[in-house]
Amino acid sequence: MKKLKIVTIGGGSSYTPELIEGFINRQDQLNIGEIWLVDIEDGKEKLEIVGEMAKRMVKxxxxxxxxxxxxxxxxxxxxxxxxxxxxxxxxxxxxxRDERIPYKYGMIGQETNGAGGIFKALRTIPVILGIIKDMEELCPNAWLVNFTNPAGMVTEAAIKVGGWKKTVGLCNVPIGSYKMNHKVMNNEDETLYHKYAGLNHFHWHRVWDKDGVEVTDQIIEKVFNLEEGAEAIAEVANIQKIPFTYEQIKSLGMLPCGYHRYYYITDLMFESGLEDYKKNQTRAEVVKQTEKELFELYKDPALDYKPEQLTKRGGTHYSDAACELICSIVNDKKTVMVVSTQNKGTIDDLPYDSIVEVTSYITAHGPEPLNWGSFGPEARGMLQLMKSMEELVIKAAVTGDYNTALQAFTINPLVTSGKIAKELLDEMLVANKHYLPQFASKIAELEAKGVTYIPS
Incomplete structure (x- = not known):
């Protein structure tokens, strides 16, 4: 059997030990020969630290x-x-910057949602397309497994713009909700069946037990019908544990993604985020400190296993999911996973070729998504608006067209439209000028007019 060569772009990430652990745990199913960890000059020190730890783990x-x-x-x-x-x-x-600048304008700042999420996509999409250019020449048969955020938009750009059909996007949020649901239902055997559909960080799901009885409403009662003042149950570490509005979720009849808080209880999420902003404790600032502590641990020459502290990072399970995805493709396991892939009619309310996040069988030829059908009006309109916004962001990232970016800002539910949206867009463009060559002429024009980025 041919030995596999696996390459990780962003190999200096603090998540890499989980990736290595995932491969080690599947050593009997994956005939691995080489693992290449790749990073850029600015990430060299972290690459060397985590890379040496990876070698210790393998040894x-x-x-x-x-x-x-x-x-x-x-x-x-x-x-x-x-x-x-x-x-x-x-x-x-x-x-x-993505998380702090929007708060100056009275809007939520978040890594993958709102203005911050748009700018993360604008910086990232050209890079993924550059990677694909290299892959076309150097490894034309390789699978691309993306868990760079915003995963849905990056995956859509890879497939629809880059033409790399063998691309699959991954996220840890469905895994978190899967585990949470089993816990609240006291189902230690993890026999509940989950079905997800929507977009990355914007999906819903339903749940059945092993006898085929739907238990979605039971979970809603346990998770969302809380006494006043009770802390919410959250499936991921990087979202504030603010309770949803019970009546709205009960009427919805589906379990929302944790990120739906930004859209369903925007006012409460803004207030909480603003407090963190004032204390210089936005999620990114907390993560930066957590990463510093992790890499100090990783330097220990005796450490040859994934430390428990990595779970605080917020992205736990990402890497293990990537390993299982690869394992399922290699062995045609048909594992049921939630991935970002082509719609192919799975969701009636979205274009056939759009990228959606859905429950799928993972086969040797890639994901085969399971049919969902149509959403009711309580979800359908929001879903279609978010997909339209994603399409505009991808177009802006590829073309560097300012007006397209402004249109994306205008229709994004977390961005206040009008003059203030334009002012926010302009400052964020200038703040990101070193990472947005496609917008270079527009940024130069804005700077000539006196637009500046002022750290807050």
Whole structure:
């Protein structure tokens, strides 16, 4: 059997130990020969730290895999079988700006939602398309497994713009809700059946027990019908635990994604986020400190396993999901997973070729999504609006067209439209000028008019 070559772009990420652990746990199912961890010059120190730890983990497992560290992406990609992406353009400082600048204008700042999410996509999409250009030449048969956020938009750009059909997007949020639901239902055997549909960070799901009885309403009662003042149950660490409006969720009849808080209880999420902003404790600022502590741990030459502290990072389960996805493709396991993939008629309310996040069988030829059908009006309109917004963001990222970016801002539910949206867009463009070459002429024009980025 051919030995697999797996390449990870963004190999200096704090998540890499979980990725290595996931591969080690599947050593009997994956015939791995080489793992290449790739990063950029600014990430060199972290790459060396986490890369040496990865080597220790492989050695401790008694495996002969070759772990390579490099800043040369093209060297790594040659003849790769799988390419995973977990990079952050602009590093955490860019995320901090994404989260802080909108609050200056009275809007929510968040990594993958609202203005911050749009700018993360504008920085990231050109880079994923550049990776695909290299893959076309160096590893034309490789699978691209993306868990770089915003995962849905990045995956859609890879497939629809880059033409890389063998692309699958991943997110840890469905895994978190899957585990949460089993816990609240006291189902230790994890036999509940889940069905998800929507977009990345904007999906809904329903649940059945092993006898085929739907238990969605029971979970709604346990998770959302809380006494006044009770803390909400959250499936991911990076979202404030603010309770949803019970009556609205009960009427919805589906379980929302944790990120729906930004759309269903916008006022409460803004108030909570604003307090964090004032204390210089936005999620990105907290994560930056957490990462600093993690990398101090990773430096320990005796550490040859994933530390428990990694679960505080907020993205736990991402990497393990990537390993299972690869394992299912290699072995045609037909594992049921929630992934970002082509709609193919799964959701009646969206275009056939749009990228959706849905429950799928993972086969040797990729995901086969399970039919959902149509959403009711309580979800359908929001879903279609968000997909339209994503399409505009992708177009703006590829073309550098200012007016398209402004249209995306205008229809995004978390961005206040009008003059203030334009002012926010202008400052965020200037703040990101080093990472947005496609907007270079517009940014120069804005700076000539006196637009500046003033850190707050």
């Amino acid at each position: 401790a497992a008694g495996l002969d895999w070759q772990v390579h560290l490099t800043l040369d992406r093209r060297e790594a990609l040659k003849d790769a079988d799988f390419v995973t992406t977990q990079f952050r353009v602009g590093l955490l400082d860019a995320r901090i």
